Amino acid sequence: MLEKRKQLEKIEKMKQTQQRIQEIELQKEEQRLISELAQRTPISAEEAELCKMYEEALELENCENLNEEKLIELAQKIGMDYNSLKKRIKA
Known part of the structure; x- marks a missing residue:
């Protein structure tokens, strides 16, 4: 009986450790995504709107619209090279 209890406690500790590892991995992934998003932060609300529309167009595979x-x-309005802006949106 005592042996089973020890095994159950070990299993519980392993589960807790695995859960903590998963939480840490999720936090790392979240930080990576936040960092990635920060690099793509739009210059203005207008750019944000256009980025959203352009990304939707890319999803539809209809870029020539x-x-x-x-x-x-x-x-042209924001004084940015078209190809640079396009690469930034696609990144």
Whole structure:
């Protein structure tokens, strides 16, 4: 009986350790994603709106639509090279 109790306690400790390891891994992944997102933070609300529209277009595999024209227009407005802005959105 005592032997079983010790085994159960060991199992419980292992489960707790595994759970803690998973929590740490999730925190690391969250920090990585936050860091990645920070690098992609839009310059303005207008850019954020356009980024959202352009990313939706990419998801639909329809990059040759009005969003492309708006992206060119926005790049000119914010004084950023079009290809740089496009790469930033795709990153």
